[in-house]
Amino acid sequence: MRILLVHGIGRSDIDPNYYHPWEQAINVGLSKAGLAASPEYVEFHYDDAFEKHDRGAHVYAAAVIELIGTATVHAVTDPISNFLHGIFHPGTRDLAGIGDYVRWRAGMVAQFVVEDGLRKELRDKLSDALEQDSIDMVAAHSLGSLLTFDFLHNDQRARQHADITYLTFGSQINNPFVRARLWPGRLVMPSVNSWYHLFNSQDPVLTADISLSAANFRDITTPSAAGHAATMTGGQPGYLDHPNTQRLLWDILGQPVAARRAVRGNFAILDRAAAKPKRRALLIGINDYPDPQNRLEGCVNDVFLFSSLLQERGFAATEMRVVLNERATVAGIRERLEWLLEDAGDGMERVLFYSGHGAQLPGYNAAEVIDHKDECLVPYDFAWTKESAITDDDFYHLYSDLPFSAHFFAVFDCCHSGGITRDGSRKVRGIIPPDDIRHRMLKWNGGEQMWEERDWKDEDLINDNYGGTADERAEMMGRQGVTYRIGRGMRLRECLSKTESARLVKQKRALYLPVLLEACGEEELSYEYRHGTISYGAFTYSMAKNLRANPASTFQALITRTIETLRALRYDQRPQIVGPDEVLRTRVPGSIAQAGKKKNRR
Secondary structure (H helix, E strand, O other), X not given: OEEEEEOOOOOHHHOOOOOHHHHXXXXXXXXXXXXXXXXXXXXXXXXXXXXXXXXXXHHHHHHHHHHHHOHHHHOOOOHHHHHHHHHOOOOOOXXXXXXXXXXXXXXXXXXXXXXXXXXXXXXXXXXXXXXXOOOOEEEEEOHHHHHHHHHHHHOHHHHHHOOOEEEEXXXXXXXXXXXXXXXXXXXXXXXXXXXXXXXXXXOOOOOOOOOOOOOOEEEEEOOOOOOOOOOOEOOEOOOOOOHHHHHHHHHHHOOHHHHHOOOHHHHHHHHOOOOOOOEEEEEEEOOOOOOHHHOOOOHHHHHHHHHHHHHHOOOOHHHEEEEEHHHOOHHHHHHHHHHHHOOOOOXXXXXEEEEOOEEEEEEEOOOOOEEEEEEEEOOOOOOOXXXXXXXXXXXXXXXXXXXXXXXXXXXXXXOOOOOOOOOOOOXXXXXXXXXXXXXXOEEEEOOOOEEEEOOXXXXXXXXXXXXXXXXXXXXHHOOOOOEEOOOOOHHHHOOOOHHHHHHHHHOOOOOOOOEEEEOOOOOOOOEEEEEOOEEEEHHHHHHHHHHHHOOOOEHHHHHHHHHHHHHHOOOOOOOEEEOOHHHHOOEXXXXXXXXXXXXXXX
16 A cells, blocks of 8 residues: 655645654554555655745735634634634734744645645646555645645546545645635535545634545544644544544555555445434524523424424424523534534435524624624523524534435524513514624714714625625625625635536536525514413414415425414514525425324224
């Protein structure tokens, strides 16, 4: 076995023993699996190409700032601080003063994305290495995964190497900044025999997990405090010597047949013929928020109502997870979202239902400038920070690459505008931000000597790249064109022009869009309804009533009837539906179960 080793960020060329720990870890892993002969290694270095194409830090400054902003998307705790301390000199965020330290770290990733000539030279260099050395396996870390994936994804010469095994770890391939600019649209399985991707959620260096339904792709989680390290650091396992890597990678490749060529069929060993679940549903309801002023009455009832509706339409109780009140923390919801959408392949159904408060947060970039707004769901432990909220960023990487024949439906009975509830009035499912948060969304009008809402158009923060009509833009990015609306995957869509979007659709590489059913419009309020003495969400109760009355309804017809119901009851909210037109015109999946109905008795 001949393995090409491809390093990541940093100066590998100044350390002649840079790859030695990698080789030791791989040798040990394969030896434990029973492979007698150690592999032959080919070391790949490329720092000289980055020096050759360097046009100065100022050229990459904007890209570095945007890139660093994506550190908040996947990191576990205090992501910006963790990332800055790991990549920049502690305590400084001034790009002009960072110098070589950031230039050979985040600056390398930004330069790779910006410089077309650099990427072409690296593709040529990689093609030569693969051809001359008859490589069986490519092991690529961090930035190295970007240049290898760029070659496999974009270069016709990659087809000559369709029999290689591909290993990526500490990778930024699915980082939204990188992905949106280098391989927009759906991630495509490269032309390789098999692809293993190692992901550590404690790695703060702009990494992202990957979820592909391809039979020859294997995602392996390697949680460790070693973070971005390739091998053991501080007594904690790195990517290459992690126990999960041993069990799910080296133990496979170390078999006699797999040692010569890792064949696609070996993935069946990992699957153990386990059937993937056809249906799953996650139902979240929060009444008892810690602040008494924010408490609601109908959200838990909504969950039980929606659960009964799903079971009537064919879902089994064992296919659902319910999380209520104090158990619906931000960590608990994120963990269950992962469960909901894992293994969501062709023809499978996934349903998310949320009943509780919604809110809107000012969104900061890495330069600590507010450049957008984030719609969010409000977990039990919400603290008016993005880390304690469920935002669009928590969704897009879970579903953006789902197969089009998979069915993901999300129902949100909340609003994001906030509202004031007085005793005796209808409760509103959205909370008003505290004054320090609200201040970030305002500006002082000196002429009128009054506060007013910021005009994002005047600040030139609106992204004009996103295509579509004015109504379509508002549906996806809000009335002002600066909102990351929940469930839309805007991190990946905002950079696509209308022409590019059409091209991706034609190539069947467009991003997946779930069916989103929302209780109200962007700036409207979602209310509670009292059914006699029992509280529900007005939207949830009306929608469930209409679906039961018209079980063969299409999605669009269901929302239309629900709008009419709420209007008749004088509710000032207009439910919304978003999704592919061809899906919205289809019937709501499932049918009324007959088994539970009582038989007539004589």
